[in-house]
Amino acid sequence: MKKYNFNPGPSVLPEITIKNTAEAILNLNGSGLSIMEISHRSKDFEAILKESKDLLKELLNIPSGYSVLFLQGGASLQFAMVASNFLNKKAAYLDSGSWASKAAKEAKLYGEVQVVASSKEQNYTFIPKNYTIPADADYFHITTNNTIYGTELKTDISSPVPLIADASSDILSRPMDVSKYALIYGGAQKNLGPAGVAFAIIRDSMLEKISRPMPTMLNYKTFVENDSLYNTPPCVAIYACLQTLKWLKDLGGLNAIYKMNTDKADMLYNEIDRNKLFMSPLTSSEDRSIMNVVFVFKPEYKALEEKFLEVAKSKGIVGIKGHRSVGGFRASIYNAMSDEGIKTLVQAMKEFESQA
Amino acid sequence: MKKYNFNPGPSVLPEITIKNTAEAILNLNGSGLSIMEISHRSKDFEAILKESKDLLKELLNIPSGYSVLFLQGGASLQFAMVASNFLNKKAAYLDSGSWASKAAKEAKLYGEVQVVASSKEQNYTFIPKNYTIPADADYFHITTNNTIYGTELKTDISSPVPLIADASSDILSRPMDVSKYALIYGGAQKNLGPAGVAFAIIRDSMLEKISRPMPTMLNYKTFVENDSLYNTPPCVAIYACLQTLKWLKDLGGLNAIYKMNTDKADMLYNEIDRNKLFMSPLTSSEDRSIMNVVFVFKPEYKALEEKFLEVAKSKGIVGIKGHRSVGGFRASIYNAMSDEGIKTLVQAMKEFESQA
Numbered sequence: 001m002k003k004y005n006f007n008p009g010p011s012v013l014p015e016i017t018i019k020n021t022a023e024a025i026l027n028l029n030g031s032g033l034s035i036m037e038i039s040h041r042s043k044d045f046e047a048i049l050k051e052s053k054d055l056l057k058e059l060l061n062i063p064s065g066y067s068v069l070f071l072q073g074g075a076s077l078q079f080a081m082v083a084s085n086f087l088n089k090k091a092a093y094l095d096s097g098s099w100a101s102k103a104a105k106e107a108k109l110y111g112e113v114q115v116v117a118s119s120k121e122q123n124y125t126f127i128p129k130n131y132t133i134p135a136d137a138d139y140f141h142i143t144t145n146n147t148i149y150g151t152e153l154k155t156d157i158s159s160p161v162p163l164i165a166d167a168s169s170d171i172l173s174r175p176m177d178v179s180k181y182a183l184i185y186g187g188a189q190k191n192l193g194p195a196g197v198a199f200a201i202i203r204d205s206m207l208e209k210i211s212r213p214m215p216t217m218l219n220y221k222t223f224v225e226n227d228s229l230y231n232t233p234p235c236v237a238i239y240a241c242l243q244t245l246k247w248l249k250d251l252g253g254l255n256a257i258y259k260m261n262t263d264k265a266d267m268l269y270n271e272i273d274r275n276k277l278f279m280s281p282l283t284s285s286e287d288r289s290i291m292n293v294v295f296v297f298k299p300e301y302k303a304l305e306e307k308f309l310e311v312a313k314s315k316g317i318v319g320i321k322g323h324r325s326v327g328g329f330r331a332s333i334y335n336a337m338s339d340e341g342i343k344t345l346v347q348a349m350k351e352f353e354s355q356a
Numbered sequence: 357m358k359k360y361n362f363n364p365g366p367s368v369l370p371e372i373t374i375k376n377t378a379e380a381i382l383n384l385n386g387s388g389l390s391i392m393e394i395s396h397r398s399k400d401f402e403a404i405l406k407e408s409k410d411l412l413k414e415l416l417n418i419p420s421g422y423s424v425l426f427l428q429g430g431a432s433l434q435f436a437m438v439a440s441n442f443l444n445k446k447a448a449y450l451d452s453g454s455w456a457s458k459a460a461k462e463a464k465l466y467g468e469v470q471v472v473a474s475s476k477e478q479n480y481t482f483i484p485k486n487y488t489i490p491a492d493a494d495y496f497h498i499t500t501n502n503t504i505y506g507t508e509l510k511t512d513i514s515s516p517v518p519l520i521a522d523a524s525s526d527i528l529s530r531p532m533d534v535s536k537y538a539l540i541y542g543g544a545q546k547n548l549g550p551a552g553v554a555f556a557i558i559r560d561s562m563l564e565k566i567s568r569p570m571p572t573m574l575n576y577k578t579f580v581e582n583d584s585l586y587n588t589p590p591c592v593a594i595y596a597c598l599q600t601l602k603w604l605k606d607l608g609g610l611n612a613i614y615k616m617n618t619d620k621a622d623m624l625y626n627e628i629d630r631n632k633l634f635m636s637p638l639t640s641s642e643d644r645s646i647m648n649v650v651f652v653f654k655p656e657y658k659a660l661e662e663k664f665l666e667v668a669k670s671k672g673i674v675g676i677k678g679h680r681s682v683g684g685f686r687a688s689i690y691n692a693m694s695d696e697g698i699k700t701l702v703q704a705m706k707e708f709e710s711q712a
Contacts, residue, residue, distance in 0.1 A: 003388040007395045010591060018381060018390045025378040032359040032672075034374045036550035036596060039363045039675065072428035072552065073573055076587040080571030106571055189588055194392035196428065196552045196590030215436030215462055215574075217429055231432040232545055234552030235366060236592060240392060316388075319395065 004341035007319030008147050008292060008332040009169065010189045017193065017243040017336075024239055035239050040232050048239055049228065055245040059253055062178045062201060069200040069223040070238055074187040075099070075168045077218075078198060082141065082164055082183065083107035084214045086206065092116050092137040092161070096153070097124045097146030098325065103166060104141070110212070116140075123326070124149040126284035137161045138209070139182060145170035147190075148323045150280075150294030150330060151287040156180045162206065170291045171199070172248060173335060174258040182206050183220075188237065190291070191335045192244055197237035248335065257335050264333050264342045265290040271346045275353050277301045281326060296328030301356065308352055315348050317341075360697035363675030364503055364648060364688040365525065365545045373549065373599040373692075380595055391595050396588050404595055405584065411601040415609055418534045418557060425556040425579040426594055430543040431455065431524045433574075434554060438497065438520055438539065439463035440570045442562065448472050448493040448517070452509070453480045453502030454681065459522060460497070466568070472496075479682070480505040482640035493517045494565070495538060501526035503546075504679045506636075506650030506686060507643040512536045518562065526647045527555070528604060529691060530614040538562050539576075544593065546647070547691045548600055553593035604691065613691050620689050620698045621646040627702045631709050633657045637682060652684030657712065664708055671704050673697075 005012040024035040028044060038044055053068040062068070071078070079102060083091065089111055093104040095118035107113045114137065117128030124146060133140045139162040145152040147169040156177040157163065167176075168186030178184065182203045189195040200220065207221050216222050222230045248257060269288060272278045272295045279298050282288060297304055305328070312320055322328040331345055361368040380391040384400060394400055409424040418424065427434070435458060439447065445467055449460040451474035463469045470493065473484030480502060489496045495518040501508040503525040512533040513519065523532075524542030534540065538559045545551040556576065563577050572578050578586045604613060625644060628634045628651045635654050638644060653660055661684070668676055678684040687701055 001388065005389055005393050007393065009588065010393055010395060013390065013393055018392065021392065022378045022381040025374060025381060032357065033361055033674070034369065036374065036377065037361050037363065037366055037369055039366060040551065072430070072590075073433070074428070074587045077429070077571070077573040080573060084571070102572075109569055109571065187588060194590075194592050195396065195588040196593055213465055215433070215440070215465065216458075217433040217436060218571075231430045232365065232543060232551040234428075234550075234590065234593070236550050237552055237590070318389070 001316045003316045003318055004344050005318055006331045006333065006337070006341070006345070008323070008330060009187070010195045011332055011334050012336045013193065013240070014244055014247040014336045016247050017240055020243045021236070021240045025236070035236050038235070040229060040235055045235055048235075048242055049233070052238055052242040052245060055242070055249060056199070056201070059172065059245060059248060060176060060178055060201070065204050066178065067202050067204055067224045069202065069220070070228045070233055071198045071200060071223060072196070072234060074195070074198050075166050075185065076102070078166075078185045078200065079103040079106035080109070081218050081220065082185070083110040084212060084218050085210045085220050086139050086162070086164070087111040088138050088209070088211065090114060090134070090137050092134050092140045094128060094131070094140070094142045095120055096127050096143050096151060097149050099146065099148070099166060099168070100143040103143065107141070122283065124151065125282050127151050127153050127287045133159050133161060135160050139164045142166070145289055145291050147292050147332070148325055150289045150292045151282060152289035152291065170289070172254065172257070173261050173291055175254040188241055190332075193241035194237050197234045197241060261290045261333070261335065264337065264339060265293060267342050267346060268293045268331060268333065271349050275349050277304070277353050277356055278349065281328065291332065291334055293331045293333060294322060294326055294328065296322070296326070304356065311352055312345070312348050315344055317345055317348060320345070357672045359672045359674055360700050361674055362687045362689065362693070362697070362701070364679070364686060365543070366551045367546055367688055367690050368692045369549065369596070370600055370603040370692045372603050373596055376599045377592070377596045381592070391592050394591070396585060396591055401591055404591075404598055405589070408594055408598040408601060411598070411605060412555070412557070415528065415601060415604055416532060416534055416557070421560050422534065423558050423560055423580045425558065425576070426584045426589055427554045427556060427579060428552070428590060430551070430554050431522050431541065432458070434522075434541045434556065435459040435462035436465070437574050437576065438541070439466040440568060440574050441566045441576050442495050442518070442520070443467040444494050444565070444567065446470060446490070446493050448490050448496045450484060450487070450496070450498045451476055452483050452499050452507060453505050455502065455504070455522060455524070456499040459499065463497070478639065480507065481638050483507050483509050483643045489515050489517060491516050495520045498522070501645055501647050503648050503688070504681055506645045506648045507638060508645035508647065526645070528610065528613070529617050529647055531610040544597055549597035550593050553590045553597060617646045617689070617691065620693065620695060621649060623698050623702060624649045624687060624689065627705050631705050633660070633709050633712055634705065637684065647688065647690055649687045649689060650678060650682055650684065652678070652682070660712065667708055668701070668704050671700055673701055673704060676701070
């Protein structure tokens with residue numbers, strides 16, 4: 001049976017990414033060697049790394065004066081790196097979800113953290129608005145998409161201080177004005193590739209602000225100066241990312257995928273709003289994520305949860321159980337989720353309604 | 357043409373590791389999903405993680421009271437983690453090579469570092485001996501195998517203070533008395549799997565010594581308490597490691613592989629000693645590594661280097677160019693290097709001698 005993978009991450013990847021990565025594991029470019037076995041200093045791998053950076057720059061239209069880095073440790077390690085590198089006195093954070101809150105927590109080790117606004121008391125059912133970014137902050141940190149709660153900050157905001165964004169779960173889902181950001185970072189395991197590699201897009205002039213002594217592997221300079229090759233990078237994961245980037249370019253780039261993503265999200269949100277059993281737990285519909293669609297049963301139907309999960313499973317739908325902090329369901333519909341997957345889920349919701 | 361991969365890392369892996377990983381990338385256990393796409397919280401992945409830990413414990417005969425961890429960032433990140441976690445006042449380091457020296461450098465950020473002995477002035481051509489480990493050190497750090505220089509500390513030394521070892525390039529090459537170590541760590545990309553995952557085998561009682569506030573991702577407690585699942589682990593790389601561990605068990609475990617490794621190393625060192633063109637740059641033959649066999653042309657034949665590399669290449673031999681700090685050649689003959697590979701290299705050396 002065909003599976004429709006709605007996992008929040010690691011998550012659905014393009015078929016071509018899967019096929020090409022499996023092939024390169026058996027034999028990279030006909031070299032007779034596996035991508036798992038080749039030196040990260042080899043010409044083959046240098047070409048892979050360069051093409052990955054160049055394609056990311058092209059797709060996101062990254063201006064000159066920025067470096068693209070590949071790192072390890074996920075966004076979680078970068079929570080600490082961001083502060084270790086750039087928090088000299090005070091940093092401002094927007095608390096829009098659990099990951100945003102974790103990022104702020106790591107920063108407290110390095111200086112004052114001012115949370116400019118939080119929706120925590122409302123279980124993060126919206127993105128806080130109408131806050132003031134302190135002009136004396138070293139930077140302002142946002143989380144563009146809140147994977148757990150299904151909210152998304154869909155515009156590139158203007159900030160009087162360097163803007164730093166964790167874009168783990170919506171990078172490459174829409175065009176971004178990179179010039180508005182000092183640093184965009186995240187894990188790869190949503191829209192890019194497998195778990196085990198993280199990315200950073202950093203404005204080079206930010207490196208001048210780094211003054212704290214710190215471990216070599218936490219310093220963004222290490223990665224910029226050594227072109228992400230200070231130590232052995234996760235070669236296989238980077239190769240897989242490259243396949244996804246090529247797929248995205250072939251598909252028409254970020255304008256094309258953004259149209260597809262909004263169409264897919266609309267299809268699913270329309271059904272949630274129409275269906276008498278389901279509802280969105282969000283209090284602000286403008287914040288609905290186009291990547292993670294969170295929905296729950298209306299209170300009177302809550303007892304049906306397990307049954308709906310079983311019905312979905314019988315149709316090949318996997319990974320839609322909601323995060324324990326929200327309950328209900330979460331359909332993660334990243335770039336590689338097909339229309340067919342969305343239609344199958346919508347159909348399952350319709351059928352379930354007609355039989356309830 | 358069949359390739360013989362003598363790369364220092366990423367390096368040769370068992371054929372079954374390559375085959376099974378490629379299969380799991382296409383379809384994990386017949387689930388219809390790729391190992392790149394499944395949740396790290398899924399039963400499938402939990403089983404992979406558990407079996408990997410259990411097999412590592414079985415193969416290395418790890419006593420109770422130790423935890424096996426999978427991390428990211430390579431040994432390089434753990435250089436800082438070791439000191440951040442355990443260096444409260446003073447730590448002792450044995451400087452036996454570039455990586456040992458880098459480990460000590462990272463530690464200086466956290467406290468006093470006493471280098472008990474160094475062979476740096478002799479270009480690391482031997483492992484320093486006859487040193488005293490200070491009884492007041494928080495720990496004593498060693499590098500069991502020096503990948504660049506081809507020297508290896510082949511015995512499990514006794515230390516009056518907790519013994520911490522970077523075993524990146526000889527882990528699983530021989531039986532070890534794990535009980536003598538407080539922590540054994542390293543990157544996986546030599547004897548275990550692809551780049552992108554690191555391991556740590558830690559005595560649980562060491563966790564009580566951790567007192568410094570530090571980033572969550574640098575704290576060994578985070579990995580022990582969350583069973584390496586605090587954040588998304590490198591699932592594909594761990595899966596590949598599991599295939600290697602299974603291969604090693606099927607092969608007879610560490611006693612069997614140790615016999616094979618010493619036989620392979622002997623074959624190559626015997627040829628280096630016999631051949632009139634080549635020599636070992638090491639000043640202490642007892643320190644010859646069974647993993648990285650470093651050899652050079654005798655001074656009068658040095659001009660032949662490029663030619664020998666070409667001849668080797670024509671026979672499918674790849675990755676034997678020596679590290680720039682040593683020059684000459686380095687044959688990395690990790691667990692998965694076949695007898696046939698060694699014989700091909702030895703044959704190439706013999707032929708080259710007869711034609712020189």
